[in-house]
Amino acid sequence: MVFLIQQTLLFAVPLMIVALAGVCAERSGVINLALEGIMIFGAFIGVLFIRTMQEMNLFDKEQGQILMILALFVAAICGSIFSLLLAFSAINLKADQTIGGTALNMLAPAIVLFLIVMIAQQNTIGMVKGGAASWFMLRPSSFGLPKDYSWGFLIDILINKVYLSTYICIIVFVIVSVILYKTKFGLRLRSCGENPQAADSLGINVFKMRYAGVMLSGFLAGMGGFNYALTTAGCTSNGDVAGYGFLALAVMIFGNWTPINIAAGGLIFGLFKCIASTYATLDINGDGIYMLSEIGISPYVYRMLPYVITLVVLAFTSKSSRVPKAEGIPYDKGQR
Amino acid sequence: MLRLDPETGKQKWYTTDGAKSVLSAIISILIGMAVGMIIIVIVGLTKDNISAKGIWEGVRLVFLGVFSTGRESGALTFGFNPVNMGNMLFRATPLIMTGLSVAVAFKTGLFNIGAAGQYLMGTMGTLTVGLTLGNTDCPVLIAWIAAFLTGVILGGFWGAIPGIFKAYLNINEVITCIMTNWIAANLVTWWFDAHDIFKNSAEGGKVGYIIPLKNVGVVTPKMGTDVLFPGSQANGGIWIACIIAVAMLILLNKTTFGYELKACGSNRHAAKYAGINDKKNIILSMVISGALAAGGASLYYLSGNTEFFWSTYMSLPSEGFNGIPVALLAANNPVAVIFTGIFMSMLNVAGMQLKYLTAYNEYIADIIIAVIVYLSAFSMFIKQLLNGREKKKGGNK
Numbered sequence: 001m002v003f004l005i006q007q008t009l010l011f012a013v014p015l016m017i018v019a020l021a022g023v024c025a026e027r028s029g030v031i032n033l034a035l036e037g038i039m040i041f042g043a044f045i046g047v048l049f050i051r052t053m054q055e056m057n058l059f060d061k062e063q064g065q066i067l068m069i070l071a072l073f074v075a076a077i078c079g080s081i082f083s084l085l086l087a088f089s090a091i092n093l094k095a096d097q098t099i100g101g102t103a104l105n106m107l108a109p110a111i112v113l114f115l116i117v118m119i120a121q122q123n124t125i126g127m128v129k130g131g132a133a134s135w136f137m138l139r140p141s142s143f144g145l146p147k148d149y150s151w152g153f154l155i156d157i158l159i160n161k162v163y164l165s166t167y168i169c170i171i172v173f174v175i176v177s178v179i180l181y182k183t184k185f186g187l188r189l190r191s192c193g194e195n196p197q198a199a200d201s202l203g204i205n206v207f208k209m210r211y212a213g214v215m216l217s218g219f220l221a222g223m224g225g226f227n228y229a230l231t232t233a234g235c236t237s238n239g240d241v242a243g244y245g246f247l248a249l250a251v252m253i254f255g256n257w258t259p260i261n262i263a264a265g266g267l268i269f270g271l272f273k274c275i276a277s278t279y280a281t282l283d284i285n286g287d288g289i290y291m292l293s294e295i296g297i298s299p300y301v302y303r304m305l306p307y308v309i310t311l312v313v314l315a316f317t318s319k320s321s322r323v324p325k326a327e328g329i330p331y332d333k334g335q336r
Numbered sequence: 337m338l339r340l341d342p343e344t345g346k347q348k349w350y351t352t353d354g355a356k357s358v359l360s361a362i363i364s365i366l367i368g369m370a371v372g373m374i375i376i377v378i379v380g381l382t383k384d385n386i387s388a389k390g391i392w393e394g395v396r397l398v399f400l401g402v403f404s405t406g407r408e409s410g411a412l413t414f415g416f417n418p419v420n421m422g423n424m425l426f427r428a429t430p431l432i433m434t435g436l437s438v439a440v441a442f443k444t445g446l447f448n449i450g451a452a453g454q455y456l457m458g459t460m461g462t463l464t465v466g467l468t469l470g471n472t473d474c475p476v477l478i479a480w481i482a483a484f485l486t487g488v489i490l491g492g493f494w495g496a497i498p499g500i501f502k503a504y505l506n507i508n509e510v511i512t513c514i515m516t517n518w519i520a521a522n523l524v525t526w527w528f529d530a531h532d533i534f535k536n537s538a539e540g541g542k543v544g545y546i547i548p549l550k551n552v553g554v555v556t557p558k559m560g561t562d563v564l565f566p567g568s569q570a571n572g573g574i575w576i577a578c579i580i581a582v583a584m585l586i587l588l589n590k591t592t593f594g595y596e597l598k599a600c601g602s603n604r605h606a607a608k609y610a611g612i613n614d615k616k617n618i619i620l621s622m623v624i625s626g627a628l629a630a631g632g633a634s635l636y637y638l639s640g641n642t643e644f645f646w647s648t649y650m651s652l653p654s655e656g657f658n659g660i661p662v663a664l665l666a667a668n669n670p671v672a673v674i675f676t677g678i679f680m681s682m683l684n685v686a687g688m689q690l691k692y693l694t695a696y697n698e699y700i701a702d703i704i705i706a707v708i709v710y711l712s713a714f715s716m717f718i719k720q721l722l723n724g725r726e727k728k729k730g731g732n733k
Binding site for chain 1: 447
């Protein structure tokens with residue numbers, strides 16, 4: 001049970017934060033299909049950063065958490081810079097945002113793989129020494145306690161054998177949600193996605209707001225990408241995040257573009273993802289019976305379910321969808 | 337603002353929309369290649385193991401990779417290389433088909449980002465039927481046709497899903513296409529996971545592949561390509577793809593149905609007002625689009641010696657996405673798709689040559705392709721620039 005909850009959280013958090021990244025961009029009026037690409041880029045930058053720091057011997061195992069936090073933010077900032085490409089084509093050049101996003105989705109793995117092969121002469125790079133678990137995972141020993149120390153069930157779930165980055169992402173998720181929905185800036189940003197002409201007439205710079213939306217989106221997606229690379233891929237990067245960016249799009253739609261629903265959607269889809277990858281050895285109530293593998297449903301069904309559910313949700317909510325009205329439409333001052 | 341030739345009274349050829357499309361495509365290609373070249377130079381300068389000679393070799397191979405004939409006494413040699421040429425055409429086949437798929441959808445105002453999923457469904461249908469019929473005493477021709485058609489029909493069915501969502505519920509096809517892509521990826525993996533008879537276990541060391549169709553003899557005939565390009569993988573599939581491209585041109589430009597499709601693409605509501613069944617046309621457009629993408633997969637795997645890695649639930653085939661630049665560069669003209677498809681596969685061949693002959697690797701081709709897609713996103717902007725230049729120069733009408 002502990003294992004199931006932790007694993008679900010592990011899978012769900014990158015989904016949540018990247019889905020929120022999608023919301024930031026779409027609320028400002030730019031469709032960000034490039035989430036997958038930005039994630040790939042962020043994951044690569046984060047891993048590369050850790051690798052470089054290790055090569056330069058700047059950090060020891062004891063300062064692993066600091067290194068990890070630095071890498072997380074470096075990845076986020078680079079994701080933000082990478083997303084400028086989308087912002088430039090979508091906002092300044094009024095290009096088709098879907099094609100622009102697709103281009104970034106193709107560009108990120110190409111550049112990342114090109115560099116990975118140039119650096120490592122193989123298709124994947126990881127840490128120079130140690131592993132994600134030994135350097136970055138929180139354990140009783142990281143708090144100076146004996147190895148088999150137990151805080152009891154609840155706290156064990158929260159801090160034993162998890163990564164700090166998961167919690168940082170949750171905190172960032174909350175902060176960004178508050179910014180989007182409870183501040184003046186958030187209101188202005190959202191108005192640009194609903195009715196940019198009206199926003200402009202009230203003195204809001206639509207271009208700036210959309211840039212802010214896309215860059216915030218890139219920041220979160222880069223962060224989510226590194227979080228994925230750290231927790232799920234064991235701090236390696238191979239130019240692929242296994243379709244997480246697209247799954248995050250599904251979460252965003254499932255969550256109807258609102259943070260609380262996205263958090264719920266992320267947890268549900270994360271649970272499916274978790275069941276799919278661990279179903280053969282999953283012992284839910286600890287009685288030694290692998291219930292799910294005995295039912296005999298293929299893991300691919302669980303992997304498929306999020307997408308099927310999203311399609312069904314789309315079909316039934318198409319009338320009451322909260323999709324931003326001006327998303328995907330380049331802002332043209334002269335248009336009424 | 338039309339500029340007419342004073343003598344003939346006709347529009348000058350270089351001011352036509354077609355000429356501008358070609359020009360903006362060429363500009364995109366050149367910028368893309370330039371970016372690739374710059375990356376090669378920068379990476380070459382920062383890496384110790386690549387000399388100035390290595391950089392120059394890399395640059396030459398990006399442009400002339402297809403004509404590379406290997407190395408002789410340390411220097412790169414260039415000339416007609418039938419193997420590279422043939423492989424270029426062979427790899428172009430699925431790209432032409434997915435390019436057509438994206439182009440036809442574009443004509444109806446739809447962005448078919450789901451070509452990857454339709455491609456996978458086509459793969460599943462073709463391999464399943466091909467391997468099943470190939471093991472019976474069914475004649476090869478009939479088995480080939482059945483395998484091809486099954487793939488195409490499955491792909492058409494898969495394309496219909498986003499079409500129906502778009503037509504009846506007005507849900508953006510991009511979202512549904514992404515969902516159907518990943519559903520297809522899992523479905524195909526599930527199917528092959530559950531059917532061990534299709535898995536290739538005979539050849540040791542290779543795990544996770546489906547039996548190639550040449551093992552059961554259901555392959556596309558060479559149709560003269562073995563004479564033109566001896567030693568390459570090229571086969572009759574490229575001719576079939578070209579014929580389909582021409583058929584699509586005729587369908588779109590010379591038939592009522594094609595006109596209706598385009599009318600729906602230009603303005604769905606106006607088309608409806610004019611008495612065109614917009615829902616039917618949107619769905620049919622996606623069905624054709626899906627069938628074309630799947631046809632690409634069918635032709636690719638019916639070549640016989642291509643092996644399908646079945647555990648694909650984490651990744652989508654790149655052919656599906658590379659159809660987008662093929663269609664965009666061709667300005668959605670089906671016949672132009674043949675040439676842009678061949679161009680894209682030329683880049684891929686050049687990438688492989690880079691990998692084999694220099695310290696660089698094949699992903700530079702993907703970078704160039706991605707840059708081209710990025711640029712073609714604002715091809716409208718480039719066209720506007722071209723128009724603007726003309727205004728300044730021409731002045732009067």
